[in-house]
Amino acid sequence: FSLGMGQRLGIAGALLGDPEILMFDEPVNGLDPEGIHWIRNLMKSLAAQGRTVFVSSHLMSEMALTADHLVVIGQGRLLADMSMSDFIRQNSRSYVRLRSPQRERLLDVLHETGITAVEAGDGALEVDGTPAEELGELAASRQLILHELSPQQASLEEAFMQLTAESVEYHAHTDSGAAPPPQTGGWGEGWQQQRKGA
Structure with missing residues (x-):
């Protein structure tokens, strides 16, 4: 089987026992876009049936589309x-973000x-709290x-990076063209949970 077909087969095997609680570890790994769409809808359908669905993944953009509850663990905490x-x-x-051809007048009114x-680099204005x-x-x-x-809001990935900044064991950076250090461990596990009505 291909990696994606192996993922589907593993999921089918897990569902044979009609479990109330399911745990998926990187379920979209190896799946094509159609497969990713399928697994996303499957997990939502299982949660809508009243089951608890846990998903462990580092694909923040995918989890933002799938999960409704988030548990983040970093360095065991x-x-x-x-x-x-x-x-x-x-x-x-x-x-x-605000942009206007009457920028100075807008600044005066604000x-x-x-x-x-606050002035943004591209000529726009940024306003917090309103x-x-x-x-x-x-x-x-x-x-x-x-x-x-x-209105602007950070992505799940940006919020995750902000929260876990102090828990990251290895930071990626580039110094004078040097390759970034390996990023193994320390990134924390992102556990997402879907629950009916949550």
Whole structure:
């Protein structure tokens, strides 16, 4: 069997006993995009049946699409046990990006209302702590044209890296063209859990 077919066969074998709790370790390893879509839907379907589904994976982008609850363990310590949305919110910066052809006037209006804006490198402004809706209404009330009004939130991978920064045993870096050190161990296991109603 191919690696992907072996994964499917292993999953089929595990389901023969109709278990209430399932544990998957890197279940999408070796699967093509169709197989990844299939396993993602299978895990969600099993969780919707009331089963508990644990998934261990380092593919953060995939887990962001699959899991609804996250447990992060780093160097043998529990670092997080919370919903996916809470994890991202607590371990990353959320802000609103604003761009306007009336940039100076927009800065003045924000300053007048006590809102602090930070200039981004590409000419946009970044505002923390004020919802996009409120900023949009403020701009409309002052007849300001906005070319961009977009809430920004870190990805699961960025939030994970932020949380586990102190738990990483080996850091990747490049010094004068040298190859980065091997990244074995210390990255922490990312355990995701799906539960009905969670």
